[in-house]
Amino acid sequence: MSLTDHELAIRSIQYRRDMLRWIVHAGAGHTGGGLSCMDILNVLYNRILRVSPETFTSPDRDRYIQSKGHCVEALYVVLADRGFFSSEKLQTMCGYDSAFVGHPTRAVPGIEHNTGALGHGLSVGVGAAIAGKKDQRDFRVYVLMGDGELAEGSNWEAAMSASHYKLDNLIAIVDHNTLQITGRTRDVCSNEPLDEKFKAFGWDVHTVNGHDFGQLTAALIPSTHTGKPRVVIANTIKGQGVSFMQDVAKWHHGVPSEAEYAIALRDLADAEAQLGQSKGAVQ
Ligand SMILES: [Mg+2]
Numbered sequence: 001m002s003l004t005d006h007e008l009a010i011r012s013i014q015y016r017r018d019m020l021r022w023i024v025h026a027g028a029g030h031t032g033g034g035l036s037c038m039d040i041l042n043v044l045y046n047r048i049l050r051v052s053p054e055t056f057t058s059p060d061r062d063r064y065i066q067s068k069g070h071c072v073e074a075l076y077v078v079l080a081d082r083g084f085f086s087s088e089k090l091q092t093m094c095g096y097d098s099a100f101v102g103h104p105t106r107a108v109p110g111i112e113h114n115t116g117a118l119g120h121g122l123s124v125g126v127g128a129a130i131a132g133k134k135d136q137r138d139f140r141v142y143v144l145m146g147d148g149e150l151a152e153g154s155n156w157e158a159a160m161s162a163s164h165y166k167l168d169n170l171i172a173i174v175d176h177n178t179l180q181i182t183g184r185t186r187d188v189c190s191n192e193p194l195d196e197k198f199k200a201f202g203w204d205v206h207t208v209n210g211h212d213f214g215q216l217t218a219a220l221i222p223s224t225h226t227g228k229p230r231v232v233i234a235n236t237i238k239g240q241g242v243s244f245m246q247d248v249a250k251w252h253h254g255v256p257s258e259a260e261y262a263i264a265l266r267d268l269a270d271a272e273a274q275l276g277q278s279k280g281a282v283q
Helices: 005-026 031-048 069-081 087-092 121-134 153-164 185-189 194-200 213-220 258-274
Strands: 063-066 141-146 170-176 204-209 230-235
Touching: 005 031, 005 069, 005 087, 005 213, 005 258, 031 069, 031 141, 031 170, 031 213, 063 069, 063 121, 069 087, 121 141, 121 153, 121 170, 153 170, 194 204, 194 230, 204 213, 213 230
Parallel strands: 063 141, 141 170, 170 230, 204 230
Antiparallel strands: none
């Protein structure tokens, strides 16, 4: 664990700036949800996951499956930063014949599984975790889900299976921003109380501030041999970091105008300044 919380905070600002840049460049993208899960991805790829471009084909690598696949732009910028591919490849994002489409595919280095049809990632994670147990390997499987996505019944079949098979090598993370494409999750199809639901399904439940690097780190390192899968309910803000996008459902998907983009960059620069960094230090 080499990066401090302060360094991670600076990196998150850079990631948010990069993500917006590529979404503006492509003319498409899931802005709000990408911003809400960015700190989770930052902690995963800079502190938790035992995977790198060199070890990505190793059977012992940790697996990360992004079930909320529509927020792939956030994943792209983090994978680029971790060296899985050059960030310049994102010039082609959403373009004809590009591998960098609007949902994760295995054509992109570092992506474990194609996702985007919601409600499937946890089942894939259960399968990978069972394989790890059978092969007696100690890798962990991480699955990131949206809270709106939990309305898909397949998640709860997977949750039952994970508990039944005692998959303590499986860690699910819920990006609990309380919004989905059409509004408040509690109004569309309430999944509350989420913690009690997962407990009833036999899971080890941890609720954290999804923008707090220390809390995320502590929750994402599982205890061994508990016999229970873990879920980390990460309370987040959709659109985190950009003033006019925060907690606004319409930014589920959307490209900022030139004027809006300028405001977003200013917001991020202000946050950077508050961290005591010079504005030119993060590009
Ligand atoms: Mg949501």
